[in-house]
Amino acid sequence: MENLTLLDEFILLGIPQTQGLETLLFVVFLFIYFFTLLGNSLFIAIISSSTLHTPMYFFLGFLSSFDMLFPSVTCPKMLLYLSGGSPAISYKGCAAQLFFYHLLGFTEGCLYFVMAYDRYVAICHPLRYMLIMKPQVCVSLVILAWLGGCPHATILTSLTFRLVYCASNQVDYFFCDLPAVLPLACTDNKLAQKVDSINVGFLALILLFSVCVSYVHIGVAILRIRSAEGRQKAFSTCSAHLTAILCAYGPVIIIYLQRTPNPLLGAVVQILNNIVSPMLNSLIYSLRNKEEKRALRRVFHSLA
Template identity: 40%
Template structure:
């Protein structure tokens, strides 16, 4: 009987994830560390989402996109970390083909959304610094909703293309994935079919989004730098640099590892796992910290929000 189209006549229906550690003692330590980090990711990003929603002073485009970034980071980490934690406690570390494809889809959906969302946030900063008097009218709620829709729609298309091409691969040999989650490159190296054309599509698909996002980021910050150089007020310069510093830090933390992993052929390097840990776990942890530490308004709003909740409980 012919198998489902999804598995593409492959002989492999289950994969084994080799994970992060081979030694039981190290596995326990990594499990505890990763569990703490995941809890902090959930609490930190959820706190920003809730605070932006309830605090009226944060009801502007800048914080609207910040809350969306926190939501995406929360989802992004949830795609991989719970499975990693479960594998630390499991003896098999197995994952079915369909579950692997599902994880890959949501991984690229949230990664693509974050990539485009960070680009949108750079445009938002450009408008805020270069056209401060028109900022509220340009970045109104309707525009924000449309820009968010573009983020999700584009990343969905990107992810669907990745899945369609992955499902064209045939797996008939080893089923051990030398990684701690399902991704394009670790799966491609296991394929027994010719991956040359598919690999080109993978790189082109990721590369197109990366190049377009980079060009928009570049143009936005060129405009910002040009405006900053014309600003003679020290207070204005300080505010502009402060506004952009957090965003540039987050962009560097996310784009650097992502470009290293996805804009190259399916060749495995020893550092791939560590780089993947950085952009799937560490970046979602650092983003809320970076934005709250460098933004007095966000810190003040969080303190106010938590203070109100504590008062409500006491009453």
């Protein structure tokens, strides 16, 4: 217990097996982080300054906001120590990093489910779409997604940082996450590990299963559309969302349900999930949507 009171920081060792590549990684991740912020800011500006005010674009605007916040939990600190700064992170800073990472991650996962429900209503019940997806309903769904993330992140953080850490404060990872922090505990961490797997991995599976159920109904409805143009339009609005969902849920399931954690595999998957996927989302949605391409051209013409 004395060691617990003396422990006031952790040392982030960075991405496993990348010693000597710090400068290269700094340049790559700085480029990705910059374009993540730029791309999603532009995406939000397009939605705000155009006629794209349907429920789908309301949810996409929030998704872009999350895609700026989510990498901002881990990327600035990582860029700092890759550029030669201190790899130390305070005990409270480590707890805050873990809390906000899981708060934003779970909330974004819920938002993907909400967006799948929105596409289900739009394609399976098109005549009642605006009646069902009223502005009040859309706002309530986003609030519920936030409220779902709060207890999730609170439980994980409180269980993790109630443990005694005395053997080492060196986190063999690039940010404070459960698989990297829990092995450092001197006390029994089996409960925290079980809650970690159930509360993260299995919840991701449940959300993914729910999304798949929605898309089975959507697929059946698309096949019933007689015109090829109508099928193509319906498919184009869903394919971008499905691609983003696979990029979001896949890494989470791989990391938190593996029996024997592989630090290098975990780091690569987390980088794809934390840093690369938020940059790609705005590209995925904009490049596959004709309405947004037209809105983007209007924004550039107005700036010119």
